[in-house]
Amino acid sequence: MSLEINSIEQIIKIVTITLNGRLDAFEAPALRKTCDAYLAGENNHFVFDLTDVTMLDSAGLAVLVSVLKRVRLKNGDVRLVWPREEAASRILKLTKFDQVFSSIEKSEIIPKGF
Amino acid sequence: MPNETIEVHADYKNIRIPCERLRALLKSSDVPEETIDLCELALQELLTNLVDHAYAGNANGHITVNLSRNPSQIVMETRDTGIPPQMDLSQTSMPAPEELVEGGYGMAIIQTLMDEARYFTSQGTNTWRLVKNLK
Numbered sequence: 016m017s018l019e020i021n022s023i024e025q026i027i028k029i030v031t032i033t034l035n036g037r038l039d040a041f042e043a044p045a046l047r048k049t050c051d052a053y054l055a056g057e058n059n060h061f062v063f064d065l066t067d068v069t070m071l072d073s074a075g076l077a078v079l080v081s082v083l084k085r086v087r088l089k090n091g092d093v094r095l096v097w098p099r100e101e102a103a104s105r106i107l108k109l110t111k112f113d114q115v116f117s118s119i120e121k122s123e124i125i126p127k128g129f
Numbered sequence: 130m131p132n133e134t135i136e137v138h139a140d141y142k143n144i145r146i147p148c149e150r151l152r153a154l155l156k157s158s159d160v161p162e163e164t165i166d167l168c169e170l171a172l173q174e175l176l177t178n179l180v181d182h183a184y185a186g187n188a189n190g191h192i193t194v195n196l197s198r199n200p201s202q203i204v205m206e207t208r209d210t211g212i213p214p215q216m217d218l219s220q221t222s223m224p225a226p227e228e229l230v231e232g233g234y235g236m237a238i239i240q241t242l243m244d245e246a247r248y249f250t251s252q253g254t255n256t257w258r259l260v261k262n263l264k
């Protein structure tokens with residue numbers, strides 16, 4: 016019996032946005048503008064690397080929620096790399112968004128070996 | 130006892146100044162890092178609310194922030210001459226996360242983090258008072 020080979024090529028484009036510093040009301044508009052540009056280009060999968068975010072307030076969180084809402088409408092999703100600083104992760108726990116956003120490790124952003 | 134008054138324009142960039150000063154004030158008086166973080170977040174949320182609602186984005190508005198610490202409390206007071214708040218603080222609640230609401234978290238965050246959060250208006254000036262008790 017000869018070998019049957021079935022293969023599927025999956026191309027999933029993921030936008031990874033790495034943030035460093037304070038994500039607050041002052042900086043949120045710049046992030047929103049960046050995300051809007053990617054969303055206009057039919058990108059539906061986002062990773063926000065918040066490892067080095069030093070402070071996150073509700074204005075910054077609003078941008079992340081906005082992206083999540085919009086990509087889910089197009090069967091996409093958002094993953095967060097959790098902030099190292101408690102000052103940044105606290106609001107995610109307070110608002111219970113730590114139960115809504117899926118988290119990944121920094122090492123998972125790019126698969127090992129690539 | 131540490132006490133500082135700062136006046137800033139009501140815009141997102143300048144409201145960072147009192148938050149930075151709060152952090153410096155509390156750090157120099159041996160307040161635990163976690164407590165500093167809670168107070169900074171509450172103050173940031175309050176000041177953002179004042180920019181958005183009291184002054185409705187009018188950067189010509191001014192906010193006076195008084196920061197003080199005594200042995201038992203951290204007190205943050207703000208004064209503005211913008212639109213008076215009209216909220217019933219007893220009715221504030223955190224939106225359910227699954228609803229993916231983008232706004233409306235600020236006051237709920239403040240009330241969760243602070244031991245006291247209240248406001249009053251007198252002769253055209255609105256005062257907010259946030260208090261965090263120290264153990």
